[in-house]
Amino acid sequence: MKIVAETERLILREIQLTDVDGIFELDADPEVHRYLGNKPVTGKDQVVTQINAIRQQYINNGIGRWAIIDRKTGGFIGWTGLKFVTELINNHRNYYDLGYRLIRRYWGRGIATETAHVSLQYAFNKINVNEVYAMADCENVASNRILQKVGLNYIETFDLEGIKHNWYKIEKTGFENKIPDR
Template sequence: MKIFLETERLILREIVPSDVDGFFELDSDPEVHRFLGSTPVQTKDQVVEAIRFIRQQYIDNGIGRWAVIDKNTNSFIGWAGLKFITELTNNHINYYDVGYRLIRKYWGKGIATEAAKASLLYAFDTLNAREVYAIADCDNAASNKILTKIGMKCIETFNHQGIKCNWYKIERNDPERDGLTKADNAVSKPDNAGR
């Protein structure tokens, strides 16, 4: 399996079919879905389909969300990373979106921030993206705090699928990007040989 990035505590790798149990723990939790405007999955078959969908994005768009793995335990923590959005969203289309979703027991440990920082570095340094966007429910204080912490700016509020959301953006030449790079020097692109 392909490893995209490593941070001090995390491995960010492709999502694979064997992630089904961890993915089910994540997506079956109603609290995880509280600000997503979606309902928790009920069966592992739904998770199998979600994994298939993400893996197809790797093929179609060259990018998709990544599994977040704890380096110490090799446990599936959730997913994070980039998604290439091909549907019209807030008058934008064909753009990179940074996102994250963690199993609840891993909340509040800085993991989403660490994974999101690494994802932005990958967007700018590997994909040569000009800009990256993100969406967060206005009421989701934790997610809004993470996006601000990684240097993204809330540029407007809009209605997304009936939910009032903040629309975030960071550009390649934003001054915050320099600080992000310096602050996250533990991020590396590993040699995938033997993995």
């Protein structure tokens, strides 16, 4: 198990097959998938496929989403981090994407903001990327607020599979290495 980063209350580590139950709880919840195309998983076999794909990203790209673990309980909270996107999205390809997804009972505690900031620190200070992008469904007020809070700048609105999304970007030179307000 590779720990990537730690905060006072969280551990960020590589996702493993042992996370199948936590990821199933996360991705089977229709409310979690409300702004993700409304396609919750229906079986743990789908989760195993997801985990294997993420683990392959670690091998292929040296980066992939990370599990968020509660430091006190050891429980799975969700995932966060960077993904190297090779497919064409909004006329961009081969870029680092910031993302996060939490089990619903952990919403509203500043965890997504905290882990997004740590992910940006990792991007700019550890792997030395020059820019990070992110996107959020225009109607997902919470996610749009988080991206702005950690310093990403709104660039434009674009259509992704018939749904309007906001496109964001932050450059290394614009990143302030401070913890944002939760």
